[in-house]
Amino acid sequence: MTSPQTIAVGYDGSPASQAALLWTFQLAGSTGAKVVVVHAVGLMARFSGQGASLDLEQSVGQLAEDVDFDMTHLRWYLSDGDACSVMLRAVEDPVNADLLVVGSRGQGAHAGLLLGSTSLQLAERSSVPLVIVPMERHFDGH
Amino acid sequence: MLIVNGPVEDAEHEEFGHPERPDRLIAALAGISDLDLGDDLTVLTPYAATRAELARVHQGAYLDELGAYCYAGGGNIDADTYATYDSWSIARYAAGAGIAVIDELRRVGTGVGFIAARPPGHHALADRAMGFCLLNNIAVAAASLTALGERVLIVDWDVHHGNGTQSIFWNDPNVLYVSAHQWPLFPGSGGSREIGGFDALGGIVNIPVPAGTTGDVMLRALDDVVAPAVAQFSPTWVLVSAGFDAHRGDPLADLALTSGDFAMMANRVAQFAPGPGRLALFLEGGYDLAALRASVAGTLGALLDCDYAPEEASSGGPGQEQVLRAANERLIAIHMAEDSRPEED
Numbered sequence A: 001m002t003s004p005q006t007i008a009v010g011y012d013g014s015p016a017s018q019a020a021l022l023w024t025f026q027l028a029g030s031t032g033a034k035v036v037v038v039h040a041v042g043l044m045a046r047f048s049g050q051g052a053s054l055d056l057e058q059s060v061g062q063l064a065e066d067v068d069f070d071m072t073h074l075r076w077y078l079s080d081g082d083a084c085s086v087m088l089r090a091v092e093d094p095v096n097a098d099l100l101v102v103g104s105r106g107q108g109a110h111a112g113l114l115l116g117s118t119s120l121q122l123a124e125r126s127s128v129p130l131v132i133v134p135m136e137r138h139f140d141g142h
Numbered sequence B: 001m002l003i004v005n006g007p008v009e010d011a012e013h014e015e016f017g018h019p020e021r022p023d024r025l026i027a028a029l030a031g032i033s034d035l036d037l038g039d040d041l042t043v044l045t046p047y048a049a050t051r052a053e054l055a056r057v058h059q060g061a062y063l064d065e066l067g068a069y070c071y072a073g074g075g076n077i078d079a080d081t082y083a084t085y086d087s088w089s090i091a092r093y094a095a096g097a098g099i100a101v102i103d104e105l106r107r108v109g110t111g112v113g114f115i116a117a118r119p120p121g122h123h124a125l126a127d128r129a130m131g132f133c134l135l136n137n138i139a140v141a142a143a144s145l146t147a148l149g150e151r152v153l154i155v156d157w158d159v160h161h162g163n164g165t166q167s168i169f170w171n172d173p174n175v176l177y178v179s180a181h182q183w184p185l186f187p188g189s190g191g192s193r194e195i196g197g198f199d200a201l202g203g204i205v206n207i208p209v210p211a212g213t214t215g216d217v218m219l220r221a222l223d224d225v226v227a228p229a230v231a232q233f234s235p236t237w238v239l240v241s242a243g244f245d246a247h248r249g250d251p252l253a254d255l256a257l258t259s260g261d262f263a264m265m266a267n268r269v270a271q272f273a274p275g276p277g278r279l280a281l282f283l284e285g286g287y288d289l290a291a292l293r294a295s296v297a298g299t300l301g302a303l304l305d306c307d308y309a310p311e312e313a314s315s316g317g318p319g320q321e322q323v324l325r326a327a328n329e330r331l332i333a334i335h336m337a338e339d340s341r342p343e344e345d
Helices: A015-031 A051-066 A083-089 A118-125 B022-033 B060-071 B087-108 B137-146 B163-168 B215-233 B259-270 B289-303 B320-339
Strands: A006-010 A034-041 A074-080 A099-103 A130-133 B002-005 B041-043 B074-076 B082-084 B112-115 B152-156 B175-182 B204-209 B237-242 B279-283
Touching: A006 A015, A006 A083, A015 A034, A015 A051, A015 A099, A015 A130, A034 A051, A034 A083, A051 A074, A074 A083, A083 A099, A083 A118, A099 A118, A118 A130, B002 B087, B022 B279, B022 B289, B060 B074, B060 B082, B060 B087, B082 B087, B087 B112, B087 B137, B087 B279, B112 B289, B137 B152, B137 B163, B137 B237, B137 B279, B152 B215, B163 B175, B175 B215, B204 B215, B204 B320, B215 B259, B215 B320, B237 B259, B259 B279, B259 B289, B279 B289
Parallel strands: A006 A034, A006 A099, A034 A074, A099 A130, B002 B041, B002 B112, B112 B279, B152 B175, B152 B237, B175 B204, B237 B279
Antiparallel strands: B074 B082
């Protein structure tokens, strides 16, 4: 099995997605993989305003700085849709991810078994390996 | 005659600050009132879809979980979509409204149906809520018709692509799904190369149009791209996913249609119906209340030949080129798919 070349990590600013991003930074830091931060632009994005994407950008930058991740290895992929569909699109051109990473619970999702769970929906549908990072995991930044 | 069903009283599907809100239904009903239909208006008793009717298009496990989630108090299903304690009941009435209207249209053999219900439905997948939608209302109604052997044309003029409806009928030769929608925009699907599965090649017609598109472009899409596909399909019923968020005043999108454009589009789509009493429109999106009211009145006023003056039709916007391109890409995709069709045993 080869190391992933391009890791797509779902990010919506939620604590779960922050955990996923930190885990991805650690993996990419040790393997040299490219990181593509994937953000689904939903119907409500218009109501959130332009400031929302700026907030996301700043929080990703802060997390990268916290773990000394080289931002030149990071790209963004913003696409219209629900989180599951957009993550699945990241497997295709132009992202071509060979590993997907998501948090166990995204923004607005409830704690039920399947309803609204991007991670479980992806587990059913993804054609590439998927990592689901539990929110409780602690990181030492190395 | 207008046959309406949908509104359910004494139940709540509402989240503070959310654009998909009860006032939308009040605005739509006000649009109907503006037509002064008198005895030409029939409002049916609300009807909740049965599990068997829902299960024609939704997975049983999803229905179970959605119902349980609502009865547990509801909450946010995803970043866009919410449910409340009453949402399961309200959604079942919204999904059943189309069945009731169609039953009445079949009984009387004339008139136009309008499903004034919410939450909207066309984003809901077989196994998933999304995009404000819990149950796919128009798909439930269409499936009730195909179960009777009918051939159903679904025209979706909501500004967003109806990914749920497309997905549900992807491989169904008895449904022709047509969508003209802004692109790029949520949900990110609806490309012109999405044409249906091998059992229903060409059964999906997608016409993505750019921001700023005006009514003349939408009419051209209906005349040049949709009409030939409809003639080939030969529907026995026509259902419309009538979202009004393509109106120029809507806060969720950037098309430039007016209520006059919806009136003209409605008249074009009505010509696809094979006879009277075979046309029903389902409320989908539309989040500017004044635009929604005027657009409902304009649309239904045109279909019922009422003395109602909608806004002036729009023209001169972009999109002609994209419509032509979509038509060409669709034909090429169909030919390529035909060439790659697996041989049957």
